[in-house]
Amino acid sequence: MNFGLNNPLAAIAALLVSGQAVYADDVVINLGYAAAEGSSYAVLADKFAELAEEYSDGTVDVKVRCCGQLMGEDEAFKAMQLGTVDMHIITGNNISPHFPLMDAFVLPYIFEDKAHAYRVLEGEVGEDFSQKLQEATGVHLLTFGFVGDRDFYNSRNPITTMADMSGLKVRVPRNQVMIDTFTEFGAAPIPLPWADTPTALQTGTVEGADNGTSFIQSQKFYEIMPYFTVLEHFNYFSPLFASERIMDKLDDDQREAVMRAAREAGIYQKEEMTARVTEIRDFLLGEGGMETVEFDRTDFIAAGQRVQDNYASDKGEDFQSLVGEIRAAAE
DSSP: OOOSTTOHHHHHHHHHHHHHHHHHHOEEEEEEOOSOTTSHHHHHHHHHHHHHHHHTTTSEEEEEEOTTSSOOHHHHHHHHHHTSOSEEEOOGGGGTTTOGGGHHHHSTTOSSSHHHHHHHHTSHHHHHHHHHHHHHHSOEEEEOOOEEEEEEEESSOOOSSGGGGTTOEEEEOSOHHHHHHHHHTTOEEEEOOGGGHHHHHHHTSSSEEEEEHHHHHHTTGGGTOOEEEOOOOOEEEOOEEEOHHHHHHSOHHHHHHHHHHHHHHHHHHHHHHHHHHHHHHHHHHTTTOOBOOOOOOHHHHHHHHHHHHHHHHHSOHHHHHHHHHHHHTTO
């Protein structure tokens, strides 16, 4: 039997093989985040999924899994190292147990303002940091995204000075910088994973906490926490991370599409969430029923500076160098 190129059966077989090869190159990416739908995480994840599909001509299909469907933040980074999770958005402070250099960005009042933060994260300092993280952990940091403030809220009393924090049971992530900061503030920090936080607030196990402004709205904490304070003690950002395993599945064009989508989604999230913050705070203090008072930030800033100095002296040369680079970028 002739199986040459002129044979119709051979031509059909060749087309089938070719079609299978194209199909095999398609990549499905599961992208998780632990926050609620409508949070700032969703803004980043949904835009990235849209752009990745567009820029890859449909060969990359991003499945967004919200609300901890894949796993919680405390487990997600390790899972990406193992290759069991493709991509995940994780709050920066939850990276510190896996890559301690991240704590330099977590330090209280380390950024003078948002412009300072973006100069650091979007410039050479952030690029160098991302490279070091990848080399040390095998996990790719695709975009830092939006930088917001962790607003403070509690059920015990309004915050007018740092003295009002005395003994307050405050939920903090399992991050030593944040634990030490609230200790310096005079509070009683209680480390809890994010998944346990809503219940702890509802039951009174903790009396207060801090979150990005949008999270206080999306999690409806305004329904159980009457007092709101724009303390601006910590900045937060929620980078988009990818495992080495999923990045290795991408061909050159797909990788370029994914990287471009991540960059542009990060810019979109920054612009979108920056515009929303004032509206959200107005909601919390209006329809949300929360109460705020004028307060003096002086003692908080001094306490934050003490934490910065303590960590810079104890964490080693790389940490000290990064803190110096961050501070220098403010000038």
